[in-house]
Amino acid sequence: MTDATVFRVESSGDDYWSNARRPFTSLLFLAPLLVAYEMGIRWYGGVEAEHLRNGADYWMREWLQNAGLQHPMLLPGLIVAGLIAWQIWGRFSWRVSPDTLVGMLAESLLFAFCLVALGQLQDLLFQHFEGMAALSTGGFNAAEFWGRCVSFIGAGVYEEVLFRLCLIPICYLVLRAVLLPRNWAIAGAVVATSVIFASAHYIGPAADQFTWFSFTFRALAGLFFAVLFALRGFGITVGCHAAYDVLVGLLLHPQY
Secondary structure: OOHHHOOOOOOOOOOHHHHOOOHHHHHHHHHHHHHHHHHHHHHHHHHHHHHHOOHHHHHHHHHHHHOOOOOOOHHHHHHHHHHHHHHHHHOOOOOOOHHHHHHHHHHHHHHHHHHHHHHHHHHHHOOOOOOOOOOOOOOOOHHHHHHHHHHHHHHHHHHHHHHHHHHHHHHHHHHHHOOOOHHHHHHHHHHHHHHHHHHHOOOOOOOOOOOHHHHHHHHHHHHHHHHHHHHHOHHHHHHHHHHHHHHHHHHHOOOO
């Protein structure tokens, strides 16, 4: 296999496992998430919509603005165009079964629960038994609940676009350019992007406070998402990431 095909999905066969990994299938699967996020940002964010944006989304929009490209729908448009271009370049089949999309949703939820279990296991290993903060006595805040849900969905989409879809191939090509063997370059790209993914959560004005527990888990989560991206494709990785954030952020650790 040549370097040009390292990050291509297999196009042979028309079974579920092959179809779920194709770019156009991923696009159809993540389209509702992308639409829900962009509409939710405008609906629940109001005049402070930018505060709801996920960090990766904010950074990529800022890079585009610095390049003189400021249309609010440019970044989603680039994601759509990129996946369609990948589909055309790979000469993949355009046929998508509804059963495939249902299966991808099931896989996303399954892998999200696996990641939740991994986090709980790490919690035990670190003996990180802290009392859960008391819930707000102000009652359920629907606007805040849905605003947080929108933000978590955006994290699933845009963090995977930045750290897996863009950075893994870039890191791989850089490592190959310095004459690292192919397998070592793949492993290096996966590890490097996982560390970058974890580190990014502690950068910027809204950064989390650094702890070795959270950094280690996020690095492991980055490895998990990178392997999932390689084995099951972009769409399922986005679905898993979004489902995990919603499960943990809204159900296990609610703050509304």
